[in-house]
Amino acid sequence: MMTYTIVLAAHSYLRWIMFALLVFTAARALMGWLGDKPYRPLDSKLTLFTLIATDLQLLFGLALYFILSPQTSAAFANFGAAMKSKPLRFWAVEHITIALVAVMLVHVGRIKARKVEDSRDRHKRIAIYFGLALVAVLVAIPWPFRQAIGRALFFGM
Numbered sequence: 001m002m003t004y005t006i007v008l009a010a011h012s013y014l015r016w017i018m019f020a021l022l023v024f025t026a027a028r029a030l031m032g033w034l035g036d037k038p039y040r041p042l043d044s045k046l047t048l049f050t051l052i053a054t055d056l057q058l059l060f061g062l063a064l065y066f067i068l069s070p071q072t073s074a075a076f077a078n079f080g081a082a083m084k085s086k087p088l089r090f091w092a093v094e095h096i097t098i099a100l101v102a103v104m105l106v107h108v109g110r111i112k113a114r115k116v117e118d119s120r121d122r123h124k125r126i127a128i129y130f131g132l133a134l135v136a137v138l139v140a141i142p143w144p145f146r147q148a149i150g151r152a153l154f155f156g157m
């Protein structure tokens with residue numbers, strides 16, 4: 001199905017944008033925290049861009065999960081049996097759960113950072129929450145080396 005391919009490709013490539021923004025924002029926050037640097041408008045913008053990429057990724061993910069993906073449709077058709085299949089269980093349970101943790105960490109991290117005035121505290125909160133979100137994203141992604149669930153690094157190639 002055409003829509004499925006487009007949304008899956010968008011979800012697949014947006015992972016790189018989200019990943020890059022998380023790495024860059026978390027690294028800048030870590031350096032800002034440890035180096036006692038001022039919290040600049042760019043820092044705030046970076047957290048906002050990361051949040052937007054994350055929410056868009058969530059939106060594509062939800063469309064795939066509930067409407068478009070033959071993987072999750074197959075899993076929902078017989079959930080009990082799907083739990084015994086590594087790929088179906090991954091798509092129906094593991095991927096969404098870990099990814100939702102990442103989405104939550106980005107949201108909570110941004111809110112927590114806005115609640116404090118001090119630059120060092122802001123950097124610290126972003127570094128911790130976005131760093132943890134990055135770990136969750138790394139676990140949620142079906143990297144090519146992962147048994148039974150691995151996907152290409154670049155969709156369609």
Ligand code: HEM
Nearest residue numbers: 012015057058061062064065069070071096099100151155
């Ligand atoms: C937020 C971080 C997320 C990242 C980094 C991420 C990453 C990915 C990647 C790399 C793929 C494989 C695409 C390919 O074939 O190249 C994928 C597929 C998929 N993701 Fe996500 N995802 C995220 C969130 C979510 C969420 C929240 C959901 C569900 C609500 C979701 C549902 C799915 C589904 C259903 C598939 C496709 C299964 C199929 O092949 O039909 N994703 N995701």
